[in-house]
Amino acid sequence: MxxxxxxxxxxxxxxxxxxxxxxxxxxxxxxxxxxxxxxxxxxxxxxxxxxxxxxxxxxxxxxxxxxxxxxxxxxxxxxxxxxxxxxxxxxxxxxxxxxxxxxxxxxxxxxxxxxxxxxxxxxxxxxxxxxxxxxxxxxxxxxxxxxxxxxxxxxxGAGHFSKMVHNGIEYAMMQAYAEGWELLEATDLVTDVPEVFRSWREGSVVKSWLLDLIDNALTADPDLSEIRGYAEDSGEGRWTVQAGIDLGVPTPAISSSLYARFTSRQDDSPAMKMVAALRNQFGGHAVLPEDD
The missing domain is CATH 3.40.50.720 (NAD(P)-binding Rossmann-like Domain)
Incomplete structure (x- = not known):
């Protein structure tokens, strides 16, 4: 052939x-x-x-x-x-x-x-x-x-529609793992975050190939200090969200993961500037100045 x-x-x-x-x-x-x-x-x-x-x-x-x-x-x-x-x-x-x-x-x-x-x-x-x-x-x-x-x-069309949904699910899974990693890093209780993720690779209900890849990444760079917190989107996440809108199917987890990638591209989020300003207005919370 x-x-x-x-x-x-x-x-x-x-x-x-x-x-x-x-x-x-x-x-x-x-x-x-x-x-x-x-x-x-x-x-x-x-x-x-x-x-x-x-x-x-x-x-x-x-x-x-x-x-x-x-x-x-x-x-x-x-x-x-x-x-x-x-x-x-x-x-x-x-x-x-x-x-x-x-x-x-x-x-x-x-x-x-x-x-x-x-x-x-x-x-x-x-x-x-x-x-x-x-x-x-x-x-x-x-x-x-x-x-x-x-x-x-x-x-x-069915093949690419299926792949689009596959990638939308992938977005949401990646975002959930990422948020869990950030939460584990934020506490003083857990002293070995990479080992926690590694332990989930067997017997856990969240085990997956993505989890295996996380273990690979954390083995190479335990606190991900060499990686910038910036993620592009290939387009299929957007298409999945749009298909959900067109078909009247709610996709809140996939939509949230797509918007998280948009946020990652902002050095200083304009929306968060407004949140900070409002917190200052009604609660007197400190407003941090922009870096020079």
Whole structure:
């Protein structure tokens, strides 16, 4: 089997290695010639046997531009898989554009980060039954060994919607762990916070892979003094909150975790300036001056 892969960054490059290990021939293209197999998109398509499967592993801002160049090079019966963190509302539009060229479109949410190469990737797929069935060897090579790690979630868009909710849940879990860590650090009663987190890795109802990663981080930097308290959001947290609004589903924990990331980007929160001013007005609480 052969597969075209566009995007050989942290995720795509590791996925290529996992496919190679499963005996799948991958022709990769990346704007970085040092990691690219093909010289351009036309070269990539020309090196694949029909019917072709081309997997996109790109940041969302490059998906549409790449499809505009790629689709005219493909033929009827070929398949494009979008494995990036695309917004589910874009999938139907892209599937329609692909259909104009006789090309089928599948969306695949991929979770696993830099650990996926060794441990496997969780895959959430949207697309027609027949098309997804034909792609199963590629999915089987990526997923972890065992029963779980793959789901055909529904028609086009279902994969990215599932991945969006997955990431929204991830936001809330990360925030809960972070708040618990800060609370443990704030008390004089607990003298070894990293060891408390480490103890939760077995037998605890809050054990998880995220908790394992926290242990890794605290082992390397026990008080996280080398890390700035700043966190970006990938966009999927925002989309999850918006989907909750659109569907009338309350998502207070996910929403709170998203807003916490916004707060982390403020050196001096304007909202907290107002809180401090109000506390001074009604309670005479001290107002700290700004740093020079």
């Amino acid at each position: 052969s597969l075209g892969l566009i995007g050989l960054g942290r995720m795509g490059g590791n996925m290529r290695e996992r496919w190679h290990a499963a005996g799948i021939d991958v022709v990769g293209y990346d704007v970085n010639p040092d990691v690219s197999d093909a010289t351009d998109l036309a070269d990539l398509v020309g090196r694949l046997e029909a019917p072709r499967t081309v997997w996109l592993m790109l940041p969302v801002q490059f998906i549409d531009g790449t499809l505009e160049q790629l689709l005219p090079l493909l033929a009827e019966g070929d398949v494009v898989v979008d494995g990036g963190n695309s917004k589910y509302t874009d999938d139907q539009r892209r599937a329609a554009a692909a259909a104009e060229h006789g090309v089928r479109f599948v969306d695949c949410g991929v979770s696993g980060g830099v650990w996926g190469r060794a441990d496997g990737y969780a895959l959430m797929v949207g697309g027609e039954d027949e098309v997804v069935a034909g792609l199963m060897p590629y999915f089987e090579a990526l997923k972890p060994a065992g029963e779980y790690g793959f789901v055909h979630a529904g028609p086009v």
